[in-house]
Amino acid sequence: MGVIKRKNIVKGNEGGLKYICDVCSADITSTVRIRCAHPACGEYDLCVPCFSKGESSRDHDPQSHPFSVIEQHSIPVYTRDWGADEELLLLEGLEVYGLGSWSDVADHVGGFRTKEEVCDHYTKTYIESAKFPLPENADPKNLSLIEEVPREEFQARKKRRIEDRKEAAKSAAPATPKQKPTASVPACHEVQGYMPGRLEFETEFCNEAEEAVQHMMFDPGDGVNPRTGELEPEMELKMLVMNIYNARLTARADRKKIIFEHELLQYRRNNILDKRRTKEERDLHNKAKPFARMMNHQDFEAFTTNLEYEHNLRQAIGQLQDWRQMRIGDLKSGEKYEQEKQIRAQRPIATGAFDRVASGRIPKINPPIEVPPATTALTAPEVPERFKPNPHPQKASSIANGPPSTLHPSVTALTPTKGPLTIGNNNISATPPSQSKPRYSVPSLGGTTPMKLANENTTDLHLLTKEEADLCSTLRLMPKPYLVIKEGMLKEAMRSGGSLKRKSAKEVCKIDPSKSTRIFDFFVHSGWIQKV
Numbered sequence: 001m002g003v004i005k006r007k008n009i010v011k012g013n014e015g016g017l018k019y020i021c022d023v024c025s026a027d028i029t030s031t032v033r034i035r036c037a038h039p040a041c042g043e044y045d046l047c048v049p050c051f052s053k054g055e056s057s058r059d060h061d062p063q064s065h066p067f068s069v070i071e072q073h074s075i076p077v078y079t080r081d082w083g084a085d086e087e088l089l090l091l092e093g094l095e096v097y098g099l100g101s102w103s104d105v106a107d108h109v110g111g112f113r114t115k116e117e118v119c120d121h122y123t124k125t126y127i128e129s130a131k132f133p134l135p136e137n138a139d140p141k142n143l144s145l146i147e148e149v150p151r152e153e154f155q156a157r158k159k160r161r162i163e164d165r166k167e168a169a170k171s172a173a174p175a176t177p178k179q180k181p182t183a184s185v186p187a188c189h190e191v192q193g194y195m196p197g198r199l200e201f202e203t204e205f206c207n208e209a210e211e212a213v214q215h216m217m218f219d220p221g222d223g224v225n226p227r228t229g230e231l232e233p234e235m236e237l238k239m240l241v242m243n244i245y246n247a248r249l250t251a252r253a254d255r256k257k258i259i260f261e262h263e264l265l266q267y268r269r270n271n272i273l274d275k276r277r278t279k280e281e282r283d284l285h286n287k288a289k290p291f292a293r294m295m296n297h298q299d300f301e302a303f304t305t306n307l308e309y310e311h312n313l314r315q316a317i318g319q320l321q322d323w324r325q326m327r328i329g330d331l332k333s334g335e336k337y338e339q340e341k342q343i344r345a346q347r348p349i350a351t352g353a354f355d356r357v358a359s360g361r362i363p364k365i366n367p368p369i370e371v372p373p374a375t376t377a378l379t380a381p382e383v384p385e386r387f388k389p390n391p392h393p394q395k396a397s398s399i400a401n402g403p404p405s406t407l408h409p410s411v412t413a414l415t416p417t418k419g420p421l422t423i424g425n426n427n428i429s430a431t432p433p434s435q436s437k438p439r440y441s442v443p444s445l446g447g448t449t450p451m452k453l454a455n456e457n458t459t460d461l462h463l464l465t466k467e468e469a470d471l472c473s474t475l476r477l478m479p480k481p482y483l484v485i486k487e488g489m490l491k492e493a494m495r496s497g498g499s500l501k502r503k504s505a506k507e508v509c510k511i512d513p514s515k516s517t518r519i520f521d522f523f524v525h526s527g528w529i530q531k532v
Contacts, residue, residue: 021047023055032072038065074155076145078125078135083154086111090122111158112165191265205255209248212241254293262297280315281308316378324455324462331379440467440525442474442518451476471522475515482519485509489523499530 019029026047034051036044040059054062073084086109093108102115109118125135137145193202216238223235231239259265274282285304292300323334444450450473453461460479461469472482488508493500502520509516524531 019045021045021050022060023047023050023057033070035068035070036060036065037068041065074158075151076149076154078137078145079121080145080149081157082121082125083158086113090118094122111162112169191267194265199256199260205252206248209245209252213245216241258293262292262300277308280311284308284311312375312378315375319375319379327455329462334379440522442471442522444474445476445514448476450474453479467522467526471519475518477515485511485516485519486523489519490528493529499532501532 018027019033020026021028021033022044023046028045028047032048034046034048036046038060044058044060046055051062051067056062073088075084076082077084077087089109090105093105096108097104102119106113106115106118126133129136131138194200195202218238223232223238224230225232264270274285277285284307288300288304288307291303295303319334319338323337326337328334328337453469453473455461458479460483463483464472464479468482469479471477472479477485485508489500489505492504492508496504500520502517505520506513506516509519520529520531523529
């Protein structure tokens with residue numbers, strides 16, 4: 001590999017190289033300059049006035065040193081939009097910076113040429129040329145482009161292009177500063193031991209897999225018995241070792257694919273996300289990691305998000321069940337209960353005046369109970385819409401109780417009532433605010449006594465209103481079967497426009513006709529269905 005030497009030429013502010021007279025420091029980039037051809041001077045340039053006066057500096061001797069006149073070759077030679085001076089700068093930049101460093105080569109060429117433009121020109125003009133490695137118009141006698149595009153016209157186009165791109169660069173947003181690419185060494189990445197330039201790790205999976213095959217040799221014609229044409233045992237053993245080695249390489253590639261697919265190399269970002277989770281959510285996420293081998297990143301993120309949501313729902317349900325056992329009937333009281341519970345947990349244990357052991361002991365402060373924010377949000381009082389005042393009560397009533405045709409004709413206004421939310425009621429009273437609706441009295445069944453319903457022995461009692469609880473107590477029905485009957489009757493009434501026959505109600509209930517008759521009368525009295 002040859003050593004590339006950089007030339008000490010100043011870069012201009014407008015891109016490209018800037019040549020300066022070594023005597024008077026005048027800018028001679030766009031004019032004719034005189035270059036000393038003596039080996040002792042190196043890159044020594046003079047402007048025409050200094051050269052004509054015989055001026056010199058350093059080791060330059062104008063009387064004995066040879067020189068060459070360099071002028072601007074702003075004429076097209078290979079393509080219509082690239083001049084000879086730009087072609088020379090392109091080849092010089094490739095020699096200095098190397099093939100592939102298009103950003104540096106574009107800065108070397110100047111004229112506000114972009115790296116994509118320089119790369120495309122070099123590929124089309126030199127690489128894809130029919131006369132490779134020479135361009136198609138490399139013949140010195142071919143003057144077709146010079147005759148087609150005169151020097152003055154070409155220079156005017158070039159000047160116009162530079163001015164347009166200069167104005168565009170001034171109005172454009174400031175570009176981000178160039179960052180030096182990360183070296184491909186184990187110490188230059190978030191995950192120690194990873195080499196980003198090679199996409200490899202310092203210690204790979206089955207790192208000693210190559211040791212089994214490093215001294216193995218295969219010569220043409222070896223391993224086959226010339227008489228029988230079968231593989232010899234030694235060759236079979238070699239092939240078996242090679243199959244094992246290939247299997248290890250496949251397993252190594254699969255593990256790398258999982259690492260790159262799920263962005264496990266972004267250690268800082270993953271660590272920040274992991275700290276935001278609670279301990280239970282972290283354990284759940286770690287248990288779900290083996291499933292990442294059979295999912296892509298998007299599916300795995302959706303899978304873990306749904307698992308966390310299910311976990312939060314289970315915790316919220318468990319919390320609501322605890323509140324029910326404590327006779328807490330609304331979410332606001334439950335929130336207050338949780339706050340007082342944490343205060344009690346942080347309160348130190350009371351000790352007696354004569355407890356010497358306890359008095360000298362430092363009180364242990366219990367850490368606060370870690371509750372996921374998602375679980376708290378699911379049990380917050382302001383989340384459910386049912387606790388907010390309804391600005392359109394009549395619209396809400398039509399949605400909850402069915403179409404307007406199902407409402408009782410005497411209903412003229414609907415007002416939200418206070419009390420627990422129940423299925424089919426929606427906390428809306430179907431009576432005018434100026435009139436009080438008479439309470440429905442459930443006729444008792446002959447020969448039976450009402451069943452006592454309480455929260456201790458009835459699971460779904462909180463879903464019923466007081467009138468519905470009295471109805472179930474009189475008819476000796478548990479709340480869950482009653483809710484199933486209620487849902488079936490309301491669905492049947494919706495199919496027939498809000499009205500229902502008593503006979504149809506008996507068919508839907510499929511219970512004792514006397515009980516179904518009382519349930520039907522109660523629904524008609526409540527205004528949920530109309531009697532045909």
